[in-house]
Amino acid sequence: MMAEKKHPGFLLIISGPSGAGKGTVLDGLSKRFPEISKVTSWTTRSPRDGENNGEHYRFVTKGIFQEKVQAKGFLEWAIVYDHFYGTPIEDVNSLINKGKIVALEIDVQGARSIRTNPAVKEVSLFIVPPDAETLKKRLTERNTEAGEKLDMRIKEASAEVEEARFFDYIIINDDLETAIDDTEAAIRGEYNRSRWVYEKLIKGF
Numbered sequence: 001m002m003a004e005k006k007h008p009g010f011l012l013i014i015s016g017p018s019g020a021g022k023g024t025v026l027d028g029l030s031k032r033f034p035e036i037s038k039v040t041s042w043t044t045r046s047p048r049d050g051e052n053n054g055e056h057y058r059f060v061t062k063g064i065f066q067e068k069v070q071a072k073g074f075l076e077w078a079i080v081y082d083h084f085y086g087t088p089i090e091d092v093n094s095l096i097n098k099g100k101i102v103a104l105e106i107d108v109q110g111a112r113s114i115r116t117n118p119a120v121k122e123v124s125l126f127i128v129p130p131d132a133e134t135l136k137k138r139l140t141e142r143n144t145e146a147g148e149k150l151d152m153r154i155k156e157a158s159a160e161v162e163e164a165r166f167f168d169y170i171i172i173n174d175d176l177e178t179a180i181d182d183t184e185a186a187i188r189g190e191y192n193r194s195r196w197v198y199e200k201l202i203k204g205f
Helices: 022-032 062-070 089-096 108-115 132-142 148-166 176-190 194-204
Strands: 010-015 036-038 074-080 083-088 101-105 122-128 169-172
Touching: 010 022, 010 089, 010 108, 022 036, 022 101, 022 176, 062 074, 062 083, 074 089, 074 108, 083 089, 089 101, 108 122, 108 148, 122 148, 122 176, 132 148, 169 176
Parallel strands: 010 101, 010 122, 036 101, 122 169
Antiparallel strands: 074 083
């Protein structure tokens, strides 16, 4: 009987501008890879309708958040629209050590801080709409804001797209199923990347 193939755990960054469909792609991906796990991020903003503490986010005060920062307890953290967001490093490492893919859906600020950390091994995916007009349309449809606030979000999203060239993979989300297929192909390719497989061979050859 062939032994069960065990894959290495790693950190999967999913980023991109608001309106790109990051969450939808990740939901579809999770159905194909049961080993994908999510870490509950911390935030100082208030819960929105339907959000539960400990499930969607861990909602904390700025004081508690800053104590965690001082203790170097976050893999990454950032300020987005005057609110603090952070990923607890202990939760990430625990899951990776169990062979899980830890998927982080984060903004480009957080993604940049992880990518530039030499101590972290990650795979980074940038989800983006097919063109600027589609991005503008999606942002307009999903936001109740208008005028200057909407214009600001569109401008910020366009600036975020400039970060795409620094990621391992760029996934164009024009058709959802195709985007999920492309993301799946990227992950399956990563399972055979030498940096993962060679390290495993050294430990257990």
